[in-house]
Amino acid sequence: MKKLLLVLLIAALLSVSVTAKTKITVWTFFGGGEGFIVTDLIKKFNAENPDIEVVEQIVEWGELYNKLTTAVVAGDPPDVSVMHLALVPDFASRGALTALDKYASKDLIADYVPPIISKAYFAGKLYAIPFDTHPLVFYYNKKLLKQAGLVDQNGQPLVPKTWDEMIEYAKTVKSKLGLETALSVELGPMIGERLFVAYYTQLGGEFYDQKTNTIKLDIEKAKKTYEFIKNLYDSNITKSMDYPTAESLFQNDQTVFHLNGVWVMAVYPTLGLEFGVTSLPSVAGSKPYTWADSHTWVIPKQAKEDPNKIKAAVKFIEWFARHSADWANAGHLPVLNSVLKSGEFLQLPMRKDYADVANYVVPAPSVKGWLEVRIKMWELGQAVILGQAKPEDAAKQLQQVIKDVLAD
Amino acid sequence: MIIHSKRRRTLLAYLLFLPFAILLIIFKLIPFANSVRMVFYKWDILGTPQFIGLANFRRMFSDKVFVSSLWHTFYFVILTVPPIMVLSFLVAVLANSKIYTQAKGFIRSAFYLPYTLTISVVCLTWTLLYNPYFGLISKATKSLGLKTINWLVDPTWAMPAVAITTVWWTIGFCVILYIAGLQQIPASYYEAAELDGATDFKKMIFITIPLLKRVHVLVIVTQIIASLQIFGQVYIMTAGGPAGKTRTIMQYIYEQGFRYFRMGYAQTMAFILFLIMLVFSYLQLRLMTSSSKEELI
Numbered sequence: 001m002k003k004l005l006l007v008l009l010i011a012a013l014l015s016v017s018v019t020a021k022t023k024i025t026v027w028t029f030f031g032g033g034e035g036f037i038v039t040d041l042i043k044k045f046n047a048e049n050p051d052i053e054v055v056e057q058i059v060e061w062g063e064l065y066n067k068l069t070t071a072v073v074a075g076d077p078p079d080v081s082v083m084h085l086a087l088v089p090d091f092a093s094r095g096a097l098t099a100l101d102k103y104a105s106k107d108l109i110a111d112y113v114p115p116i117i118s119k120a121y122f123a124g125k126l127y128a129i130p131f132d133t134h135p136l137v138f139y140y141n142k143k144l145l146k147q148a149g150l151v152d153q154n155g156q157p158l159v160p161k162t163w164d165e166m167i168e169y170a171k172t173v174k175s176k177l178g179l180e181t182a183l184s185v186e187l188g189p190m191i192g193e194r195l196f197v198a199y200y201t202q203l204g205g206e207f208y209d210q211k212t213n214t215i216k217l218d219i220e221k222a223k224k225t226y227e228f229i230k231n232l233y234d235s236n237i238t239k240s241m242d243y244p245t246a247e248s249l250f251q252n253d254q255t256v257f258h259l260n261g262v263w264v265m266a267v268y269p270t271l272g273l274e275f276g277v278t279s280l281p282s283v284a285g286s287k288p289y290t291w292a293d294s295h296t297w298v299i300p301k302q303a304k305e306d307p308n309k310i311k312a313a314v315k316f317i318e319w320f321a322r323h324s325a326d327w328a329n330a331g332h333l334p335v336l337n338s339v340l341k342s343g344e345f346l347q348l349p350m351r352k353d354y355a356d357v358a359n360y361v362v363p364a365p366s367v368k369g370w371l372e373v374r375i376k377m378w379e380l381g382q383a384v385i386l387g388q389a390k391p392e393d394a395a396k397q398l399q400q401v402i403k404d405v406l407a408d
Numbered sequence: 409m410i411i412h413s414k415r416r417r418t419l420l421a422y423l424l425f426l427p428f429a430i431l432l433i434i435f436k437l438i439p440f441a442n443s444v445r446m447v448f449y450k451w452d453i454l455g456t457p458q459f460i461g462l463a464n465f466r467r468m469f470s471d472k473v474f475v476s477s478l479w480h481t482f483y484f485v486i487l488t489v490p491p492i493m494v495l496s497f498l499v500a501v502l503a504n505s506k507i508y509t510q511a512k513g514f515i516r517s518a519f520y521l522p523y524t525l526t527i528s529v530v531c532l533t534w535t536l537l538y539n540p541y542f543g544l545i546s547k548a549t550k551s552l553g554l555k556t557i558n559w560l561v562d563p564t565w566a567m568p569a570v571a572i573t574t575v576w577w578t579i580g581f582c583v584i585l586y587i588a589g590l591q592q593i594p595a596s597y598y599e600a601a602e603l604d605g606a607t608d609f610k611k612m613i614f615i616t617i618p619l620l621k622r623v624h625v626l627v628i629v630t631q632i633i634a635s636l637q638i639f640g641q642v643y644i645m646t647a648g649g650p651a652g653k654t655r656t657i658m659q660y661i662y663e664q665g666f667r668y669f670r671m672g673y674a675q676t677m678a679f680i681l682f683l684i685m686l687v688f689s690y691l692q693l694r695l696m697t698s699s700s701k702e703e704l705i
Contacts, residue, residue: 066666069453094454094669180541187561188649240561240650245541372668383651386563408670 022312024054027068027081029061033266034330041326045319052312054080068300072096075303079313085119085130085294086364086371092122093368098299099125103314108321108336116294116335119363128296129314131321132332135292135361136194137354138281139250139258143274148173148256159278163199163228166257166281170237173256183238184246184255191229192381193374195259197291200225201362202283208365214406215367217399226384226391233385240385250275262354265331269349277350279357292361294335297321333358369405376401447676452669464676474677476652477660480567484656485635487571488578492631493624496579500586501616516583523580531644534573535560560646563653570641570654578634582627589623590616622696629692633685657681 030038035058042054057078059067065087071077083091091097104126109117112130120128145157150169152158160166170182185191197207205221232238241249250258251271259280268275279288297317299310320327324334325344333355334340346352364370380398383389389397447464449457468474496519503515522530538559540546546556559569593616601611639658642648648655657677665674 069666069669073453090669091454094452096454188647240558241541242535242539242560245539249541369668375663375667378647379649379652382561382649386561386650388563388651388653 020051022052022309024052024080024309024313024316025078026054026056026316027059027064027078028056029059029064029082031058031061034263037327037330041320041323044323045316049315049319052316054316069096072300077300077302079299079302079309080297080317081300083128083296083298085116085128085296086374088120088128088296088298089122089366089368090371091298092125092127096301097127098301098305098310099127100129100299100314101126103310104129105318108318111336111338113335113337113340113358115361115363119294119366120296122366128298129317129321130294130296130335131317131324132327133292133294133335133358133361133363134261134263134332135290135357136190136198136259136280137262137290137357138278139260139264139268140276140278141250141253141256141258141274142276144173144177144179144253144256145169148176157276159276160257160281162284163281164284167232167235167237170257171235174237179255181237181239181241181249181255183232183257183259184241184249185238185259186243186246187240187382187385188243189374189378190243190246190259191385192378194261194291195229196225196377196381197362198280198289199228199283201289202286204286208367213367215365215370215373215402217395217402219395219399222395222398223391226380226394229381230384230391240382262331262333262357265350266329277354279354279360287360288357289360289362290357292363294363295332369408372405373398373402443675444679446672447679449672451671453665453671454669457672460672464673467673468676468680473652473655473660474657477655477657480654481636481638481656481658483567484571484574484638485632487568488574488635489628489631491571491575492579492582493627495575496582496627497586497620499579499583500590501612503583504587504590516587519583520580522577525577527577527640528644530573530577531641534569534576535645538569561650563650566646566650566654570638570645573645574635574638574641578631582631585623585627586620589620593619625692625695629688629695632688636681636685636688 026042028035028038039056042056046052046054064081065083068077068081068083068091088097108129109126113133116130116133120126120130140157140159142157145151146155150158150172158169160169166183173179174182185195200207200218200221203221203224205218205225207215207217209216233240246258246260247264249255250260251268251273253273262277265277268277280290282288297320299313299317302309321336322339324332324336325339325342328334328339328345328348328351333351334345335358339345340355340358346355364374376398380389380394384391384394446457448459448461450460450463451457499515499519503512503519536542537544538546540556540558545559549556557565559565597615597619598611601615606614637658638656639662642654642656642659643662646654648659658681661674661677661681664670664677
């Protein structure tokens with residue numbers, strides 16, 4: 001009997017030491033190359049931190065936010081979730097996220113590039129720990145530019161600095177090489193939201209109204225932006241296409257220019273393609289401002305807050321942010337100054353060519369309802385190009401949507 | 409004694425019904441009642457619902473996107489239901505005819521196979537087929553010297569393209585229904601008609617088509633109800649584009665409810681869709697009972 005009791009006691013002690021490990025569940029939507037990097041980083045963290053066990057749960061990309069919403073309502077959300085920076089206001093304003101001011105390390109926050117960390121705040125409180133930025137950038141095919149004779153004295157391909165140059169070069173390459181299209185870009189979010197935001201900002205337009213803390217639109221600049229976008233199609237350098245087609249045309253030397261996010265840098269350098277990547281062309285006299293979103297970690301609101309769990313979760317997400325040079329393998333730009341300048345990041349292929357873009361990113365305004373505005377943008381971009389709406393009407397419609405969203 | 413045992417039997421019946429009833433009440437009736445209640449509320453899922461009376465209905469009737477989404481849904485019904493009905497009937501007749509005994513199994517499985525595929529597989533396959541740059545369809549039209557259509561990005565062709573995919577995907581189920589119906593028609597009817605010198609065409613018009621009335625009703629109504637709820641195909645193939653031309657009511661309900669956090673408004677539109685489907689279900693019930701009465705006579 002005594003023996004049995006002793007065995008039980010030992011077993012109980014053992015189980016206590018096992019449960020003393022804090023278990024942190026993390027929801028991500030990363031698949032493919034990105035997925036492997038995250039999984040590896042989590043493994044590394046678990047090995048370095050024996051008192052914490054981070055468990056990754058992969059959720060379908062399109063479903064994560066719906067599931068997160070219902071999980072918060074049900075009082076059973078994960079301890080940590082990935083979230084796009086642009087969506088933080090929509091969740092924070094509804095009380096679905098835990099404010100991190102008490103937990104976050106001051107030195108880490110001070111290390112961020114300013115345009116990104118400022119958007120992680122909502123109503124003065126910190127709700128997210130960003131770990132990358134993924135801007136829209138400009139890709140060009142060096143082989144085709146050389147074949148079309150667009151080279152400088154040293155035989156290096158000419159890279160367009162302004163949009164006018166881009167259109168001119170595209171026309172030249174298209175006619176000289178007999179290409180079907182010279183610029184490949186998805187007609188959808190890429191044109192309607194990302195290029196729109198970039199060009200509108202280059203014109204000097206702003207979405208964030210500091211006076212009222214709401215969204216605004218300069219209707220004249222919006223109209224000009226739609227005219228510019230329509231002209232890309234009217235001048236025949238590009239055609240309407242979906243995302244896989246846009247990638248595939250560029251990967252197969254069938255188009256000289258390509259607009260896409262930096263996330264393709266995980267794959268493009270491995271294809272044996274002779275290409276370059278740089279910041280977007282700009283409106284003459286402007287800086288090459290560009291659209292960008294960021295991946296961040298957030299801590300969803302639990303039914304019962306457990307400070308120890310939150311501390312462990314913050315430890316993990318801060319660790320992840322500091323290790324974002326590994327994550328940058330997926331193509332994304334780091335958002336910590338120390339990582340951006342680190343050799344570990346700069347030795348990655350071609351990263352020097354676009355690391356500078358981090359200074360010109362235009363993240364979404366931290367305003368509730370932006371999601372609805374941006375999805376309307378995807379639709380309006382298509383409407384303008386397919387002749388369903390005039391640039392002027394599209395600009396007016398966009399303004400109306402902003403008004404409706406703000407009034408709601 | 410007799411009364412007692414009758415009562416016991418009734419009690420037993422209720423007891424046997426109870427497990428189902430409890431599940432029905434918890435998982436269907438209570439959520440349904442709640443969702444109908446939400447029609448009068450503003451609710452962003454995460455916060456507390458606010459009573460707003462009929463504001464959701466007022467919003468709905470002045471919402472152009474609601475009207476256009478409803479129209480796109482009806483347009484999709486018109487584009488899919490008649491072809492599904494006619495084609496599945498023809499395929500069933502072919503699969504059931506005496507001449508093609510050898511090919512019967514092949515036809516049945518060939519037309520039923522797509523129905524066993526998941527929606528994402530079907531949609532991604534057809535998205536590739538429709539691709540104007542590398543797709544099989546554009547390669548075929550190009551070699552025939554026809555103009556290449558950018559199916560899924562063309563405002564005119566996007567919805568028909570989604571409809572074609574849907575017809576291809578769902579036809580198999582209706583073929584099976586029709587084959588079952590055809591096999592129920594007694595051979596003696598055809599023999600009698602042959603004795604009277606009826607041609608194949610006349611047999612089809614006067615025997616086959618009228619005697620399949622129940623199947624026709626079943627196919628029409630189930631397909632209308634299924635097509636009214638179209639969501640997956642447009643969500644995957646066009647995302648409601650180009651320029652919102654293929655946005656259907658289910659998709660709009662999803663967007664408003666889950667993307668824009670307007671659950672009350674989404675419920676209001678879902679309630680209207682429910683009423684529309686209720687009308688069709690009622691029609692089905694009426695037509696089915698009247699046709700079964702006719703058969704008894």
